Structure formats: C-alpha cells, structure tokens
Amino acid sequence: MRFIMKKDYYQDIRLFKYRSTFFWYAALIVGCGLVPLVLDDYLLSQLTFVCMYSIATVGLMLLTGYTGQISLGHAAFFAIGAYTSAVLTSKGLPFLLALPAAGLLAGLVGIFIGLPALRLSGLYLAIATMGFSFIVDEILVRWESLTRGNMGMIVEFPSIGPFSFSTETRYYYLTLTVLVLTLLAARNILRSPTGRAMIAIRDSEVAAQAMGISLARFKTTAFAISAFFTGAAGSLYAHKLTFINPESFTILVSIEFLAMIIIGGLGSLHGAVYGAAFIIFLPQVILMSKNYLPTYLSEQTGLESALYGLMIILFILFEPLGLYGRWLKTKFYFQMFPLYKKDTFRREKKFFKAERR
Amino acid sequence: MPFFEALGVSVSFGGLTALRRVGFEVNQGEVFSIIGPNGAGKTTIFNCISRFYDVDEGRFIFKGRDLTRVSPHSVAELGIARTFQNIELFRNATVIENLLLGRHRHRRSNLLTEVFFSGSVRRQEVGNREKAEEVIDFLDLQAYRDQTVAGLPYGVQKIVELGRALTMEPELLLLDEPSAGMNMEEIEDLAFWITDIKEELGITIIMVEHNMGLVQEISDRVLALNFGETIAQGAPREVLAHPEVRNAYLGEEEAFASG
Numbered sequence: 001m002r003f004i005m006k007k008d009y010y011q012d013i014r015l016f017k018y019r020s021t022f023f024w025y026a027a028l029i030v031g032c033g034l035v036p037l038v039l040d041d042y043l044l045s046q047l048t049f050v051c052m053y054s055i056a057t058v059g060l061m062l063l064t065g066y067t068g069q070i071s072l073g074h075a076a077f078f079a080i081g082a083y084t085s086a087v088l089t090s091k092g093l094p095f096l097l098a099l100p101a102a103g104l105l106a107g108l109v110g111i112f113i114g115l116p117a118l119r120l121s122g123l124y125l126a127i128a129t130m131g132f133s134f135i136v137d138e139i140l141v142r143w144e145s146l147t148r149g150n151m152g153m154i155v156e157f158p159s160i161g162p163f164s165f166s167t168e169t170r171y172y173y174l175t176l177t178v179l180v181l182t183l184l185a186a187r188n189i190l191r192s193p194t195g196r197a198m199i200a201i202r203d204s205e206v207a208a209q210a211m212g213i214s215l216a217r218f219k220t221t222a223f224a225i226s227a228f229f230t231g232a233a234g235s236l237y238a239h240k241l242t243f244i245n246p247e248s249f250t251i252l253v254s255i256e257f258l259a260m261i262i263i264g265g266l267g268s269l270h271g272a273v274y275g276a277a278f279i280i281f282l283p284q285v286i287l288m289s290k291n292y293l294p295t296y297l298s299e300q301t302g303l304e305s306a307l308y309g310l311m312i313i314l315f316i317l318f319e320p321l322g323l324y325g326r327w328l329k330t331k332f333y334f335q336m337f338p339l340y341k342k343d344t345f346r347r348e349k350k351f352f353k354a355e356r357r
Numbered sequence: 358m359p360f361f362e363a364l365g366v367s368v369s370f371g372g373l374t375a376l377r378r379v380g381f382e383v384n385q386g387e388v389f390s391i392i393g394p395n396g397a398g399k400t401t402i403f404n405c406i407s408r409f410y411d412v413d414e415g416r417f418i419f420k421g422r423d424l425t426r427v428s429p430h431s432v433a434e435l436g437i438a439r440t441f442q443n444i445e446l447f448r449n450a451t452v453i454e455n456l457l458l459g460r461h462r463h464r465r466s467n468l469l470t471e472v473f474f475s476g477s478v479r480r481q482e483v484g485n486r487e488k489a490e491e492v493i494d495f496l497d498l499q500a501y502r503d504q505t506v507a508g509l510p511y512g513v514q515k516i517v518e519l520g521r522a523l524t525m526e527p528e529l530l531l532l533d534e535p536s537a538g539m540n541m542e543e544i545e546d547l548a549f550w551i552t553d554i555k556e557e558l559g560i561t562i563i564m565v566e567h568n569m570g571l572v573q574e575i576s577d578r579v580l581a582l583n584f585g586e587t588i589a590q591g592a593p594r595e596v597l598a599h600p601e602v603r604n605a606y607l608g609e610e611e612a613f614a615s616g
Contacts, residue, residue, distance in 0.1 A: 009486035010479065185472045192471035192478055193464040200447050200458050207445035210407060212433030212462035221468065
C-alpha cells in the first residue's frame with residue numbers, strides 16, 4: 001500500500017495520482033509508439049482497429065457506463081461519422097477538418113436522439129435508439145445521390161497537407177493519437193462538473209434534480225459527447241477501410257460496442273479499451289489455438305463463433321465487473337501481498353445484495 | 358415579506374386528498390418543524406416544494422418568487438437544498454464525490470473549458486474541494502471520505518446526505534426525517550449539528566420529524582398535520598400539548614389515558 005501526503009486540493013484532482021502512475025502511462029505510450037517496429041502489417045492493422053473501436057467505446061462508455069443511458073443506436077453514429085467524412089473528403093475538404101466535422105455532425109444528431117431519453121429508460125430506450133439506427137441505415141441506402149446506396153463509397157487515404165497516411169504504420173500512429181486525445185478529453189470531462197452530473201443521473205435522477213442538475217440538459221449533453229467520439233471513430237474507420245457501404249453499420253455493430261463495454265467493465269475508461277481489445281483479438285486467439293487442437297475438433301464448422309459466444313457468456317457469469325474489475329483485483333492482490341484474502345471482494349457483494357431495497 | 362411561505366396549498370392524488378389548504382410561514386434563520394402521523398402529508402409538502410409533484414391550488418413563495426412555476430432543478434439553483442426520507446445518495450460514488458455534487462449549482466465552467474480542463478475549471482474544482490472538505494470537517498466525516506456510499510452504515514449515509522445538502526450552501530434546507538434509523542448517540546450529534554447549521558451557517562431549516570424529543574429541543578416553531586389538514590401551529594411546547602395533536606398521534610382519549 002502506498003500513502004501520499006496531500007498538501008493541496010489539486011492533488012486530488014490531477015490526472016495521475018502517483019508519480020509512478022505517470023511513469024507507467026508514459027511507458028505505455030512509448031511502448032505503443034514502438035510497436036510498429038516489431039509487429040507485421042496484419043497485426044498492426046488489428047491494433048489500429050483496437051484503437052479505433054476504443055474511441056467509439058469510450059463514447060459509449062460515457063453514455064452507458066457513466067450516465068446510465070443504454071444505446072443500441074451507436075452503429076448509426078458510427079455510420080454518420082464515416083459517411084460525413086467520406087463525403088466531405090470526396091468534395092475536397094482536408095481530412096484534418098473532416099474528422100472533427102464527422103464528430104460534430106454525429107454529436108448534433110446525438111442531441112436529437114437524446115430527447116427521447118428524457119422520457120424513456122432501460123429497455124425502452126434501447127428499442128428507441130435501435131429504431132433510430134434503422135432509420136439512419138435506410139437513409140444511407142436510399143439517398144443514392146450522396147451515399148451511392150448499397151454500391152458503397154470509395155474513400156481516399158487521409159492526408160494532412162502533402163503527408164499521406166497511406167501505410168499501416170502511419171495510420172496506426174494517427175489512430176493512436178486520436179485515441180489518446182479522446183481518453184484525455186473523457187478523463188477531463190469526468191473530473192469536472194459535467195462528468196459528475198452524468199454519474200449523478202445514473203445513480204439517482206431524483207437526487208440529481210435536487211442538486212440543481214437539469215436532466216434534459218445533461219442527458220442530451222451525454223448523448224452528444226458520446227455520439228461525437230463515436231462519429232470521429234467512424235471517420236477513422238471509413239478512411240482505414242477506404243470503402244464503406246451501409247452493410248458495415250448494422251445493428252450487430254451496436255451490439256458489439258455494447259459487448260465491448262460490458263466485458264471491459266462498465267463505468268471505467270480502462271474497461272472501454274480492454275473490452276475493445278478483447279473482442280477484436282479473441283477471434284485471432286481462437287484461430288491461432290486452432291492449430292493445437294485435434295483435427296476432428298479444429299475442422300468443425302462454426303467453432304470460432306461458438307467459442308466466441310462461450311467466452312463472452314463465461315465472462316459475464318464470473319466477472320461481472322469486467323476485465324477492469326479483474327485487473328483491479330489482481331493489482332490489489334499484489335499490493336496486499338501476503339495479506340490478501342479471497343473474500344475481500346466477495347463480502348462487499350453480499351452486502352450489496354442485503355442493502356438492495 | 359416572509360422568507361418562505363405556503364399559501365393555501367392543496368394536493369390530491371386521484372380521489373385521495375394529500376393536502377387541504379395548508380398554509381404556513383417560515384422566518385429567516387429559524388428551525389420550522391412539521392409533524393404528524395404517517396400519511397399526514399408531510400413529505401408531500403417537500404415534494405411539492407421540490408417540484409416533484411404539482412399542486413392543485415395554492416402557492417409556495419420563496420423570497421418573493423413563486424416556486425410552483427419553476428422546473429425541478431431550478432429550485433436548487435434558487436438556494437433550496439433537501440434530504441430524502443429514504444436516502445437518495447449517488448450510491449456508486451464516494452462520499453467526497455457525493456459532496457462535490459452539491460457544488461453543481463455553483464458551476465461556472467462550460468463543456469468546452471471542461472474538456473481542456475482549463476485554468477478556470479481547475480480553480481473552480483479546487484474551490485469546490487475546499488468547500489466539501491469544510492463540510493467533511495463540520496460533520497466529522499473524515500473517516501468515510503473516500504469510501505463508496507453503498508457500503509456505509511445507514512446512520513452515516515444520512516449524515517452524508519445532510520453534508521451534500523450543506524455543500525450546496527443553500528439558504529433554505531429541507532430535512533425529511535433526519536433522525537430516522539439513527540441510534541441515540543447519533544441523534545444527539547444531529548441535534549447539535551442542526552443547531553449549528555442554524556446559528557453558525559445561518560441556514561433556515563424546515564424539518565419533517567417523528568422524534569418528538571428532537572422536535573421539542575431544536576425547533577422554533579412547529580406545524581402539526583393530520584390527513585392533510587393543519588391541526589395546530591405555534592411554539593413546540595404548545596403544539597405538542599395540543600389535544601388534537603395528542604389525539605392524532607395516540608388515537609382516542611382512552612388509548613391516551615392508558616398509554
């Protein structure tokens with residue numbers, strides 16, 4: 001256990017609690033920066049996808065994990081971001097402007113989608129946002145003059161001035177930078193009044209109102225912020241694949257986003273990144289482990305999907321706090337070594353149950 | 358002009374009348390208690406002031422402003438804080454985070470400055486911490502500062518809720534059964550704190566309370582309700598001795614005589 005002597009109030013607010021935390025995050029960023037030297041193009045592109053999906057899941061985490069508003073419509077924000085960026089760059093707008101524009105338009109639409117959230121919650125909100133997702137999908141298919149419908153759009157490689165992000169490595173650095181900025185922005189929001197208001201709405205709407213928090217304002221704000229990040233991720237997605245069509249943004253994508261934040265651990269930014277990494281790398285790991293299985297097993301059709309589903313079910317059953325919860329427990333084990341007791345976390349859970357009204 | 362005023366307030370839910378033309382005045386700097394048996398309409402008054410319920414007729418006037426026309430969150434912005442009968446804390450947040458939420462009505466930052474956590478946001482947050490720590494000091498909550506609210510004992514949760522209302526720096530504080538679920542020792546502390554809140558912080562208090570000892574000890578004036586109607590109003594001793602009040606609490610004369 002570490003104790004620090006606090007001498008002023010800012011010490012409670014700053015990003016890194018301990019000096020060592022800062023060191024480890026710096027090391028992580030340097031490590032991520034060096035990764036392209038070791039990995040081949042295929043794995044690097046998978047890592048780019050992890051960063052990209054993380055940006056989207058950070059957005060969804062702010063909405064679902066922190067504000068408590070479920071959304072099955074994030075594929076739509078993702079699509080809006082992707083198409084906005086694709087259309088704008090095809091009209092000659094530089095990528096550096098198209099990326100925030102994609103986020104902004106998605107955010108703007110997010111405000112409107114936030115409006116039903118003032119009256120709906122839980123499953124009903126999930127259905128309403130899903131409906132929105134279907135509408136966007138339909139618009140993308142029908143508005144052929146702009147989106148070329150089901151034929152899809154070719155998207156250019158992004159470039160800033162003469163510098164083009166045409167190689168795997170360059171695109172990886174671009175996505176990584178956007179992810180770091182996203183995480184910083186999310187962290188800053190969470191440690192200021194808006195973030196606290198979001199958490200307040202999640203835990204008790206009645207008390208939030210009694211604190212002077214306008215539900216209408218902060219629910220729509222949460223939707224807008226969330227949609228902004230997801231839209232920006234959509235823009236990166238479009239330029240990575242260089243081809244998009246409405247089929248890339250089905251309800252399955254929304255469900256995948258939700259699975260990512262639940263597996264990662266609701267209510268933590270770490271969880272958003274862990275979840276994205278888990279869902280993207282799980283199929284790879286399953287594919288790789290296939291080589292070690294006996295032939296009669298490894299040649300079964302549908303093995304990947306079954307294992308994939310099974311892993312998710314097991315995770316939710318045995319680690320409801322997600323990967324981040326598992327990480328906290330492991331960390332705690334080493335901090336308390338050799339005093340750690342297996343029941344440390346269990347007891348708390350039992351208490352929760354008894355307390356539930 | 359009185360500090361706070363209820364004018365002929367009536368509320369009914371379907372066929373059930375919860376309040377019938379209830380009126381009272383609260384002066385600045387006093388502790389005003391509302392008593393009455395279960396279902397008398399005490400909490401209904403609070404929920405109307407907070408704008409969770411609409412009144413059928415009548416008005417609440419706070420410093421000359423009609424409260425029946427504002428939205429629920431504006432009530433807090435005007436300087437009215439409250440606690441709840443069944444504790445409405447932010448359960449998954451720590452004590453200090455709960456207290457910091459009380460600072461929301463003093464928010465001067467906007468989303469853009471917050472995203473960049475600019476100097477002004479930083480100064481505002483440090484100020485908020487200072488205020489929250491003052492309240493922690495005032496209510497002796499240091500030991501629970503960084504603990505999650507959900508795991509705390511009931512009595513402590515009630516104090517945290519009181520603390521959260523205090524960090525709002527309100528002018529009027531509504532306490533809904535502050536002593537419910539507390540042991541004798543905690544109730545004694547509570548009595549001191551409420552008196553301190555009134556005298557040192559200068560906050561006016563309206564309190565719904567069942568513990569008659571506490572009511573008599575700390576209130577300046579008392580309103581007794583039964584079935585939504587005023588049955589007595591005045592100094593604590595007089596109201597508690599009022600025959601109709603004793604009737605309402607203890608039933609018929611005979612029950613009172615034998616009890």
